[in-house]
Amino acid sequence: MSSATARPRRRRMSRAERERQMLDVAEEVFGERGFRAASMDEIAERCGVSKPMLYEYFGSKDGLMLACMARSKAELFEATQQAMAGATTADEVLWRGMVAYFEFIGEHSRSFALLMQQPLEMPPSAAEAVEDTRRQQSGLIADVLRVYAPDAPEPTVLAYTEIIVGACERLALWRTAHPEVTAEDAARHMTDFCRQGLGPYLSAWPTTPGPTA
Known part of the structure; x- marks a missing residue:
């Protein structure tokens, strides 16, 4: 076969690129099948890698989900x-x-x-991972409320933070x-909700929901 007709060699993926591909495919399969029904065989096949390579990267199906x-x-x-x-x-x-x-x-x-919807299907460590994400978002929200509702008592800030996190979910x-x-519709519902509940502390906020001009 001449060099003119030879197939170009496929570029080898870096470890970071391969890991990103595996996570993309795994998230897709978990979403389609559910955690229990999803198989490492299918994830490996869709990625074009061997199942042992998946285990080398993540240790287990639980590890891949985490x-x-x-x-x-x-x-x-x-x-x-x-x-x-x-x-x-x-x-x-808040809007952004x-x-x-x-x-x-x-x-x-x-x-x-x-x-x-299927928390009981998840590995036990997944519940803590979900809570970690909630705590992360709670920190962001609480910081916003403290700055822009400076007259709100700290217990009110913390209570509304939890309410907002739960309502957003x-x-x-x-x-x-x-x-x-x-997403803009949902954001407008939430900003309306926040403005009504924290109205006494947010008198300087515009009355029209959505982004400012």
Whole structure:
């Protein structure tokens, strides 16, 4: 075979690229099949790698699921933090953070629904991983409320933080069955909710929900 007709050699993936591919495929399979029904054989086949390689990278199916969750936690934090960093007003900080949250969850809706609707199928360590993500988002929300509701007592800030985290999860889960509801729609519902509940402490906020001009 001449050099003109020889097939180009496929570029070898770096370890980081291969790991990212495995996590992408695993999240897809977990979302489609559920954790228990998902098989390492199928994940390996879709990735084009051997099953032993999956075990070499992640140790077990539990380890693979936890790696998916750890990556999502880090990416969610980065997405919401970056979105809020570009805001210039109190209302915009909350708005941008909410939109970023609902956009991210929408992009990972299958795996998110799996975690919320089938917790008993998850490995025991997954419950703590979910709580770690909640604590991460609670920290972001509480910091926003302390700055923009400076007159609110700390117990009120902490209580509303927990309310907001729980409400965001339920609203995001509801959206998985209502794709016509956009991330902006969900963010508007949440900012309305926050403005009504914290109204006495947020008198300087605009009265129109959504981003400021």
